[in-house]
Amino acid sequence: MNFTTIQIIAFIGAAAAMAILFGIGFYEGLRKGKREAFDIGYQRGLHSHRHELVQARRDVDAAQHTLTMSRFHAAQALEANTAELDTCRKHVADLQARCMTEDDTHQLVAMADKLILAANTFAGLGSHDQAQICRRLSAHARDLFDRYWRTVPVMEVEVMA
Structure with a gap:
């Protein structure tokens, strides 16, 4: 091919x-x-x-x-x-x-003083039972006042140097 x-x-x-x-x-x-x-x-x-x-x-x-x-x-x-x-x-x-607040204690002292005055007045009038009751109430008011001041914390005043 x-x-x-x-x-x-x-x-x-x-x-x-x-x-x-x-x-x-x-x-x-x-x-x-x-x-x-x-x-x-x-x-x-x-x-x-x-x-x-x-x-x-x-x-x-x-x-x-x-x-x-x-x-x-x-x-x-x-x-x-x-x-x-x-x-x-x-x-x-x-x-x-x-x-009780401080004002209450001052009122309590004033009442104790007035009760002593009332006791002296009753004693002067010859009502010795009433005078004795007033003296006991006055002493109780003074005791309450003392208890209050014993429970109040003492405020310490810081002295600045």
């Missing part, structure tokens, strides 16, 4: 065309594979970013919920402390109303 020059050139051209088509196909396959790989990675990246965004939003919501609950508990504690403070203030006011 003898090939003519035209047949040889046609065979070489066909082989060259096949090599070129094979190269183009291979190159396009690589390009498409890279594009698909990039798209898959991009989609995974988007999915990953979406997942991270959703997780971040959940974390923010949880932090806001925790902050809201902390504020709520702080408000409840403040309210409880305020109620306890009001109760303590009422108790202190009640105790102050029940306790």
